Amino acid sequence: MSVIEQEDVRGGKAVFKEISADDDDIQPTVIESLCMNCYENGSTRLLLTKIPFFKEIIISSFTCAHCNWSNTEIQSAGRIQDQGVTYTLRVRSKEDLNREVVKADSATTRIPELDFEIPAYTQKGSLSTIEGLLDRAAAGLEQEQPLRKATAPEVAEKIDEFIDKLKKLKDVESEFTLVIDDPSGNSFVENPHAPQKDEALTVSHYKRTPQQDVQLGIKAEEDVEEEEGEKPGNDINTLRNEVLMFNTNCPECNAPASTNMKLVQIPHFKEVIIMATNCDSCGHRTNEVKSGGATEALGTRITLHLTDPSDMSRDLLKSETCSVLIPELEFELGMAALGGKFTTLEGLLKDIKDLVVSKNPFICGDSGTSDRAEKLELFGKKIDRIIAGEMDVHIILDDPAGNSYLQNVYAPDPDPEMKVEKYERTFQQNEDLGLNDMKTEAYQDESVDS
Incomplete structure (x- = not known):
């Protein structure tokens, strides 16, 4: 059973609820928290909700009544996707700055023209726009500038020059490239021309490396070292004659499920591997096909x-x-x-x-x-x-x-x-x-x- 379907023991209600204007039951949880700006006690509001047709998220908002400092962020409460994703956007006009972006905390953001990169896990997850990402990056660089000007004036001057270049990107005087690389697969860049193809946006999926699995907490370093040391040898005849079964998690509710795999010969074509997953908890069924042969010459x-x-x-x-x-x-x-x-x-x-x-x-x-x-x-x-x-x-x-x-x-x-x-x-x-x-x-x- 997924987190959404689980019931709270105290209230008998779903933990994650879809946002609805007619539902007065959705109330945030308020937690007293330490303000990292003035070190007095402030309050954090947590809202566990579900974006329709997207996934579950946790919205948190902190405010301090003593220094008026505030901060907001989102965290994905859903499962890590099967593949990582890379979005490459050519920003050509100011309209592109209004594209909505879901950026997970595991995502790396790059602007090759400025040789600028925001590494993964240095920023919290956010739901913003391209312009908002640029403003947030500039604000992050400006945060320590007073201290740098006092201790390292030359470094502070160079950073000021770079911040000016970053802010000028919002004028879109010339094209620039924005790359968001997220191994968890939970980031997203809007295509405003949907369902037509977006000529300015390229989306590519990739298989994560063992090191990225370790960073995401999917595997332990010891398990990766053991897998790299193993040299498995599967008998292809066994794959042709048997239906293999292995344990996995349901992509819909994340409950334990089983996946069946079979090597099938398609007439007048080639062999393919068909994998089918059936979840007994939520009834979700899915199938996936992978080529059983090599990449063709043409x-x-x-x-x-x-x-x-x-x-x-x-x-x-x-x-x-x-x-x-x-x-x-x-x-x-x-x-x-x-x-x-x-x-x-x-x-x-x-x-x-x-x-x-x-x-x-x-x-x-x-x-x-x-x-x-x-x-x-x-x-x-x-x-x-x-x-x-x-x-x-x-x-x-x-x-x-x-x-x-x-x-x-x-x-x-x-x-x-x-x-x-x-x-x-x-x-x-x-x-x-x-x-x-x-x-x-x-x-x-x-x-x-x-």
Whole structure:
């Protein structure tokens, strides 16, 4: 059972409650706390709540009646995500400064043009805007300036010059880059053009290193050292003939659950690994597909022209490296957004609608605007029309790793409505897949020579 579903023994109420204007029951918890500014006693208010379509958070606000000092912060109360995330934003106009940002305390913030970095765990988590992040960074640098001017005037002068450069970024006289790298996966940068692709924002997911797992408290240093020393050797025939089961936690309520894994051969394609998780506590079910083979020598682009409602029943394998495009809707779903999936074309479109419309955290509450909500509602209706066969569109699966598949109902003959293209990957695509620095041939000989 998740924290949200657990009941408080004293009151019989949920610990985390969704924010609602009609609920007078939501009251913060007030705790007497020491003020770190004047060292008198102040008060901290804690509110355990849930942002609709996002996750559980803890909002804390401190105020001191003696010196009037105040401080606010948020902390994620949800689970650490399966993958880390990196947001790279090209700030081109003052409108970009209004983008909402959820920055976890484990996130690192960088501005390459200024060679400026805010390391992880040096700031508390915050729900702010790009402009708010810049103001907070400048305020942090200004905090110790009086002491520096008295003890190290030259250093203080250089920091003043840097603070001026940081503040001038808000004028957006020239483009600059903002990078937020969060190994916990709990940070977020708003896309104001949703559901269309944001040309200025790049989102990439990655697998955490063992050292990052240690920093997040997921693993102990001793366990990482033991794992690095082990050299496991799995029998591939065992994977082909058996359904393997291992223990995990439910991604919805974090209760103990079991995941089944099976190696499956897809006709006219290749072997894939299907993993399915079923939670007995909340009933949540999820499945994920990973390629069972190597990265192909060429990328694959599959274009299907939808001409009949029966196309919705085509089997589809979308790998984690595959992006989905619908040119008629000016829509693009980036890599890793929905993870790996083995489903039908109708199932993929429904998942896209849920991700963009139903589970979008920025269309409700204080973050929502009527224009944005209407735009996303219209997009959802267009997806429904595509599923019903009322719109003439093309679906494009672009996988630089070549591990995605769309069923050819005319197999082994060519499909007149489907076009499969093989292409050479660009340097950047190889970089994203980690292939540029990968060496699998003659490395033993080089190590002997060295």
